[in-house]
Amino acid sequence: MNCPCCSGKSYEECCQPYHTEEKHAPTAEALMRSRFSAFAIPNGVYLMETTLPGKRKLHNKEDLQEWGEINQWTKLEIVKTPALNQVEFKAYYIDEEGNPQIHHEFSIFQKMHDRWYYVSGEFLD
Numbered sequence: 001m002n003c004p005c006c007s008g009k010s011y012e013e014c015c016q017p018y019h020t021e022e023k024h025a026p027t028a029e030a031l032m033r034s035r036f037s038a039f040a041i042p043n044g045v046y047l048m049e050t051t052l053p054g055k056r057k058l059h060n061k062e063d064l065q066e067w068g069e070i071n072q073w074t075k076l077e078i079v080k081t082p083a084l085n086q087v088e089f090k091a092y093y094i095d096e097e098g099n100p101q102i103h104h105e106f107s108i109f110q111k112m113h114d115r116w117y118y119v120s121g122e123f124l125d
Helices: 028-040 044-049 053-058 061-070
Strands: 072-083 086-094 100-112 115-124
Touching: 028 044, 028 061, 028 072, 028 086, 028 100, 028 115, 044 061, 053 115
Parallel strands: none
Antiparallel strands: 072 086, 086 100, 100 115
């Protein structure tokens, strides 16, 4: 199957090794792509594990899993990566009522112990 992150690669050679913990995402953008795929699959456990440990109390694995399940994730567009730890993206999806939506976010990531983690995001338009 094509990887949900729209890399043009198969899931097996793109995000799956991150989801199965065979390896860790080498860049903030790769982590962002793997997190989008984790919403599309869905994989709430991976989403929590790739959130910076100090920020996990602000999230809930069940809610992340449910948001992945109730929406149909159709496309990821990387708008720009202005710095090594920043990614602006648009996540396209169909909500539970069948309406097309765009989640536009500027995200901050942090590398800790040779792993990238999601820290926070600012919603745009």
